[in-house]
Amino acid sequence: MNLLTVASNREEIESLTAVFKMLWPGTAVLGANCSQEALSLVEKRRPDFLLLNMAPPSSDCLDLIRDVRLFSSVPLVVVSNDPNESTMVRSFELGADDYFLKPYKPLELVLRVKAIVRRATGTSEGESMVVGLLRLHALLHRVYVGDKEVSLTPTENNILRHMMENVGHIVTYSSLAQQVWGDDYPDACSTLKVYIKRLRQKLGDDSRRPSMILNETGLGYRLVKPV
Structure with a gap:
């Protein structure tokens, strides 16, 4: 490395x-x-x-x-x-x-x-995921919302990929922390909130009234299939 x-x-x-x-x-x-x-x-x-x-x-x-x-x-x-x-x-x-x-x-x-x-x-070349209007190219750290291309940081990429793999289901704070950092450390919840805010901004999802990445109070987040 x-x-x-x-x-x-x-x-x-x-x-x-x-x-x-x-x-x-x-x-x-x-x-x-x-x-x-x-x-x-x-x-x-x-x-x-x-x-x-x-x-x-x-x-x-x-x-x-x-x-x-x-x-x-x-x-x-x-x-x-x-x-x-x-x-x-x-x-x-x-x-x-x-x-x-x-x-x-x-x-x-x-x-x-x-x-x-x-x-x-860790993602093989050419691998992509599609959920509704979202198309994620994990290796390139890029996501498309319809025809709009958005660049992601590695951590944003991992969070979105994990949520796309579990679309429609609640993804807990602990699960996201494990996916991103390999453990669930004490400040994970507040740190994840910052990343979710950035992801919403990049995906065009209103943080005040989100329609794509929803808050599940006390539990985590849920990705709704964008149409």
Whole structure:
């Protein structure tokens, strides 16, 4: 796997590199210490994964997430020492696939990265799913709503695929968390709400009066076949 780590100082890059080389042998790690260099490497080297070390000001990292998502659906995780929930929520809204607060457990970080990569690449080429007006090309992370093409992040892709596989049925918060992160961690419910909000926006489903992805209070969500 080719991993790109982005941090403002060389020590942090070396620390993250050591973690992955020890716990995921064979990982090739690139490092970038500024947004401009990171964007250039994402475009030219096309890494399999992007790991952002968020340092003050957090707006720099948020801007980088936004800029990456303008042209790439590469799996992306943020490691941060910013405890503000609003920063975490904004990271997810802009397209991050996971968010870790420091201090983090190295093994948990690597396992979660592996889970995201596995789900992002686990669908065979050419495989697509069709539910009413929705047509999902899981490998390409693209969905069509009728003739309109929409680009998805890997996590959005996994959530929508799981819901399409269970169309008409309630998909629980726990089930979605297992599908996306491989476990049901304490903040899964609030994090999933951010992703569902983004999915609704991309699919043209009114969050105030949804007709496609419905809330099932206290349980989860249900995808209604769009016609």
